[in-house]
Amino acid sequence: MGKWKRTGMCAQFGKEDAGRVVTLNGWVDSRRNLGGLLFVWLRDRSGVMQLVFGDKCKDFSLAESLRAEYVVSVTGRLALRDAANVNKALKTGEIELVAEELHIISKAVTPPFSIERDSKVKEELRLKYRYLDLRRPDMQENLILRSRIANVMRNFMHENGFVEVETPILQKSTPEGARDYIVPSRIKKGSFYALPQSPQIFKQLLMVAGFDRYYQIAKCFRDEDLRADRQPEFTQLDMELSFVDAEDVMELNERLIRKIMKEALDADVQLPLPRYSYKEAMERFGSDKPDTRFGLELKDVSDIARDCGFKVFSDAVKNGGSVRGLSTEGGQLSRKEIDALGEFIKTCGAKGLAWVNVKEGEISSPIAKFLSEEEMEKILTRMNAKPGDVLFFVADQPSVVFTALGALRLELGRKFSLIDESRHDLLWITEFPMFEYSQEEGRYVAMHHPFTSPLDEDIDLLETDLARIRAKAYDIVLNGNEIGGGSIRIHDAVLQERVFQALGFSKETAWNRFGFMMGAFQYGTPPHGGLAYGLDRLMMLLAGSRNIKDVIAFPKVQNASCLMSDAPSEVEQKQLDELGILVAPSKNE
RNA sequence: GGCCUGGUAGUUCAGUUGGUUAGAACGCUAGCCUGUCACGCUAGAGGUCGAGAGUUCGAGUCUCUUCCAGGUCGCCA
Numbered sequence: 001m002g003k004w005k006r007t008g009m010c011a012q013f014g015k016e017d018a019g020r021v022v023t024l025n026g027w028v029d030s031r032r033n034l035g036g037l038l039f040v041w042l043r044d045r046s047g048v049m050q051l052v053f054g055d056k057c058k059d060f061s062l063a064e065s066l067r068a069e070y071v072v073s074v075t076g077r078l079a080l081r082d083a084a085n086v087n088k089a090l091k092t093g094e095i096e097l098v099a100e101e102l103h104i105i106s107k108a109v110t111p112p113f114s115i116e117r118d119s120k121v122k123e124e125l126r127l128k129y130r131y132l133d134l135r136r137p138d139m140q141e142n143l144i145l146r147s148r149i150a151n152v153m154r155n156f157m158h159e160n161g162f163v164e165v166e167t168p169i170l171q172k173s174t175p176e177g178a179r180d181y182i183v184p185s186r187i188k189k190g191s192f193y194a195l196p197q198s199p200q201i202f203k204q205l206l207m208v209a210g211f212d213r214y215y216q217i218a219k220c221f222r223d224e225d226l227r228a229d230r231q232p233e234f235t236q237l238d239m240e241l242s243f244v245d246a247e248d249v250m251e252l253n254e255r256l257i258r259k260i261m262k263e264a265l266d267a268d269v270q271l272p273l274p275r276y277s278y279k280e281a282m283e284r285f286g287s288d289k290p291d292t293r294f295g296l297e298l299k300d301v302s303d304i305a306r307d308c309g310f311k312v313f314s315d316a317v318k319n320g321g322s323v324r325g326l327s328t329e330g331g332q333l334s335r336k337e338i339d340a341l342g343e344f345i346k347t348c349g350a351k352g353l354a355w356v357n358v359k360e361g362e363i364s365s366p367i368a369k370f371l372s373e374e375e376m377e378k379i380l381t382r383m384n385a386k387p388g389d390v391l392f393f394v395a396d397q398p399s400v401v402f403t404a405l406g407a408l409r410l411e412l413g414r415k416f417s418l419i420d421e422s423r424h425d426l427l428w429i430t431e432f433p434m435f436e437y438s439q440e441e442g443r444y445v446a447m448h449h450p451f452t453s454p455l456d457e458d459i460d461l462l463e464t465d466l467a468r469i470r471a472k473a474y475d476i477v478l479n480g481n482e483i484g485g486g487s488i489r490i491h492d493a494v495l496q497e498r499v500f501q502a503l504g505f506s507k508e509t510a511w512n513r514f515g516f517m518m519g520a521f522q523y524g525t526p527p528h529g530g531l532a533y534g535l536d537r538l539m540m541l542l543a544g545s546r547n548i549k550d551v552i553a554f555p556k557v558q559n560a561s562c563l564m565s566d567a568p569s570e571v572e573q574k575q576l577d578e579l580g581i582l583v584a585p586s587k588n589e
Numbered sequence: 590g591g592c593c594u595g596g597u598a599g600u601u602c603a604g605u606u607g608g609u610u611a612g613a614a615c616g617c618u619a620g621c622c623u624g625u626c627a628c629g630c631u632a633g634a635g636g637u638c639g640a641g642a643g644u645u646c647g648a649g650u651c652u653c654u655u656c657c658a659g660g661u662c663g664c665c666a
Contacts, residue, residue, distance in 0.1 A: 034629085035622035054623070068616090087626055110617060113600055120601060124658050177666030197666080224665045347592080347662065440664095449666045558659070 001025075004073035004103050011047025013078055015094040023075040024049060024097060025105070027135070028066050029115065038063050042074065042097075043115075045140055050087070050096040051076070057099050069108035069115065075101040123549070127563040130554055142543045142551050145264060149539065150217060152263045153237050156256050162213040162239065167202035169195060169219070174513055176450060178222035181232075189580035195221035198532060200449060201517050203240040204489055207528040208520045215239040217535065225558075229481070229537055229548050232560050237484075240530035246472050246488050249529050250428060253476065253484070257426060264542040267424050277431040278470075282398075286324075286406025288432070291480025292425045294418035296409045298324050298402075304378045305395065310370035312354070316395035324401050325393040326409055327383050331416040333357075333390050344411060345394065350404035354393040358385045367393075410480070427477050431455070434469040435502070443504045448473045450503055450514075451496070452487040453529075462498050472529070483538045486531030493521050 006025040013022065029041035029048055038053040040063070051074055053063035066072065076099040087093035113121040115135045126133040133139055157164070173180045173194035180194035199218050206214045218238045226232060241249060251272075258269040274292075281290050284297045305313035305323035313323050333341070342353040356365040358380065368376060383391050394404045413419050434454050435444040444466045446452065454462065458469040472488035490496045496518060500510040511518060539551040549555040557563055576583060 030626080032625045032628050033622085034625060037623035037625080039625050039628085041626080050626070052624085082624080085624060085626085090626080093626090110599070114616070122596090122600090122658075124596095125600085127658095174666095178664080200666090222665060225663085227665085228660070230665070349662085446666050452666090557657095559657090563658090 001073075003075075004105070006073070009046035010042050010044045010049040011091050013049065013092060013095060015080055017078050018080045018095055020078050021075065022078060022097065023073060024051075025073050026071070027108075027115075028068055028070045028072060030068070031066055033064060036060075040066060040099075042072070043135075045144075047091050047137075049092050050090070051099045052096050053099045053102070058101055062104070063099065063102050066102075066104070067108065067110070069111055071105040071108070073103045073105055074099050123547075124557075124563065127549070127555070127557060130564045134553060139550070142539070142545070143553060145543055146535075146539045146551055149260055149264055149542065150535075152259055153217070153256070156259055157215040157239065160213070160252065162215040163211050164216055165206055165211065165214050166216060167196070167199040167218065171196050171202075172516075174201070176446070176513075178224050181221045181223045184579045184581060186579050197222050198236060199238050200451070201514070203238060203530060204451065204528065205517065205520055207240055207242045208523065208525050210242075210526075212242045212526075213239075214241075214530075218532075223560075226556065226560065228546060229540060231536060231548055231552060231555055233556065235535040237533040237535050238530070239486075239532070240528060242526040242528045244488075244527070244529055246430070246474060246529065249486060249488070249531055250474060253531055257476065260538075260542070261424060261426075265424065269424065269426060273426050273428055273476075275428040275430055278429055278433065279431065281429050282402045282406075286402040286404075286409055287480070288429050289475065289477045289480055289482045290406075290427070290429075291410065291413065291419065292427060293420050293423045293479060294413045295329060296326050296412055296418070298326050298405050298409070299383055300324050301379055301382050301393065304375060304382060308371055308375045310354075310367055312352070313393075313395050316397075319397075321395060321397045322401055323393055323395040324405055325379075325383055325391055326405055326412075327385060327392075328390045328412060328416070330386070330388050331390065331412065331418075332388055338390065341392070341408065341411065345404050345408055348404045348407045349400050350394045350396060352394075353404075353408075354395070356380075356385070356391040356393075358387055358389045358391065360387040423479070425477075425479055429475045429477060430473070431470045432473040432475070433467070434458070434471040434473075435466045437467070444502065446499075446503060447471070448485070448487050450499055451489045451517075453490045453495075454499075459495070462502050466502055474531070476531070476533075478538070478541055481537060481541055482534070483541065484531055484533035486529065488527070488529035491521065491525040491527045493518060493525075496521065 004023065004025070007022045008024070010024055010026050024042055026042040026044035029043035032039040036054065038060070040051040040053065041048045042051050053060060056076070057063055074097060076097045078095050079098050081094060081096055111132050112125060112129055113119065113132070115132060117137045119126065119133070119136055134143070154164070170183060170193040173182065173192060178197050180197065183193040183195065185191045185193065196218070198220050199216060203214050216238050218236050219233065220236050221233050223232060241252070254271045254273055258271060261267040261269045276290065278288055281288055283300065284290070285292070286298050300322060301324065302317050302322040306317040308314055316323055338355055338357070345353040354367045356363055356367070363376070371379070385391060392405070392408060394401045433447055434452065436447045438445045448471060453472045455470045455472060461469045473485065474487065475482050475485040477483065490499060497507070497510070536548050536552055540546070540548045543551050545551065554562065554564065561568060
């Protein structure tokens with residue numbers, strides 16, 4: 001770089017630096033040529049400095065040849081701007097660099113989109129030219145915030161006695177849970193590694209190994225379809241602790257999340273965080289990740305509905321389901337809007353949406369004719385109905401009712417702008433069900449994972465009533481988003497075998513899949529438990545984005561490909577031969 | 590795998606009932622301009638209307654197929 005080496009970053013200087021001779025390196029952000037006077041904004045990671053090319057500049061015509069995104073080095077004297085020329089929108093708006101010497105380090109072709117904040121360019125194009133997209137200030141801020149938060153996390157973990165250990169990326173496939181990404185073995189043809197869905201088993205083995213407190217910022221992989229808040233390749237802050245119970249893990253993580261919220265948003269989080277049992281969260285909010293920043297809580301009207309004249313209601317209750325409702329609490333809706341919500345609810349799995357529009361002295365409702373005045377009165381009382389409210393009801397199996405009304409609640413919260421965006425509602429969900437019935441598998445499967453410990457008082461239900469067993473599992477929720485989850489694990493080999501049995505694994509299957517773990521547990525296992533945060537999703541929320549790609553440098557698109565590098569792609573025949581892989585001809589060939 | 594939305598200039602978009610040479614803004618190129626900061630003024634270039642087939646005298650517009658992207662349901666221990 002020689003004499004063109006920079007003496008500082010573009011936006012590090014202020015009015016106190018006026019008079020200094022400095023050299024800046026950066027990208028040409030914008031230029032305004034007034035004839036004999038040329039203004040250029042020079043940009044680097046720190047921000048922007050205005051350069052002025054005029055009489056003092058030795059080579060004005062070279063400056064006139066500058067174009068967007070040229071990389072240059074400029075030497076000149078920092079000068080105070082006249083009061084009339086101060087740009088308050090710019091961090092460095094009180095000064096400017098009066099350029100004397102200019103060196104074009106590298107030219108640039110005109111970029112496919114301009115490098116600016118709040119880009120309106122299609123995501124597809126941004127991702128194809130991600131290296132240009134990442135030049136935009138908001139993307140730089142997101143990734144810099146991410147780096148700062150990762151640093152807060154690492155410091156916190158070390159201050160609290162955690163040891164950072166890396167676990168393998170090439171692992172044994174354990175086909176419980178999400179679909180694995182598979183990597184072929186060259187040495188052992190026909191055998192495969194799997195990329196980790198999480199470091200779960202290895203971190204538990206580190207507890208057996210006596211590391212006591214482990215953490216890792218770990219890459220994880222799940223071969224499932226993408227969403228706005230989900231990538232196939234993602235990052236966890238993963239931790240595991242020995243000789244702890246759930247209280248210890250939650251207390252430690254409350255202190256961690258308080259630090260993170262302070263660092264990222266300057267928000268003061270009150271501890272301890274509120275806790276809701278899974279049951280309470282579902283019954284009040286229809287969700288195991290409730291957004292508590294607004295009301296519209298669900299109410300149970302099953303007891304009234306059981307013997308009412310509306311068969312949809314009464315049959316639902318008699319078939320083991322329930323009827324629950326929520327009120328708009330004053331939010332008014334047109335008939336057209338109500339019908340649209342009825343359609344919306346069907347996409348959430350409900351068969352239909354019953355509604356009552358409460359007006360002064362009368363009600364309008366398609367279900368009124370099925371109910372006696374007394375029944376309707378009881379329902380209105382239960383729902384605390386006032387004129388102006390619209391009441392909605394769903395009758396079905398509990399899971400359907402909760403899912404539908406939970407989604408409806410969020411939709412109404414958005415529609416009526418009830419969500420206070422300045423709030424940061426953090427909370428724990430505890431006492432998750434240990435198992436859930438899988439229609440596809442035709443058996444109960446672990447809701448969390450099969451190493452999660454049941455609540456002590458529920459252990460004896462393992463052989464009798466799986467649906468009622470609660471787990472020592474906890475999720476941490478921020479503004480209606482699950483940002484982390486964990487559990488106390490099973491450290492007793494006998495209990496672990498009972499759980500595998502409950503899941504329908506034979507002893508052979510269990511040992512085949514998890515034998516190395518069960519074997520390890522015979523050699524003295526401390527009680528242990530942990531937690532993992534979805535770092536990307538947490539960062540998305542902290543950055544105020546609704547798109548997880550905004551906090552990942554090089555994300556994948558919906559079909560799990562990378563638009564920039566074009567991965568996945570075909571490989572050479574030689575590579576396939578070495579791996580002993582025969583590729584079936586694709587449909588278009 | 591299902592459903593919904595979108596694809597027109599480099600970018601963001603408009604394009605009426607199917608009808609003349611497909612437009613605007615920004616960007617780009619050239620010229621003028623010494624205090625701009627969304628600089629201004631003048632002129633100009635720039636289009637496989639995602640692709641293919643069909644209907645029609647005539648298709649950006651209608652039909653079918655297909656590709657790409659986004660959202661969502663399923664899926665995500």
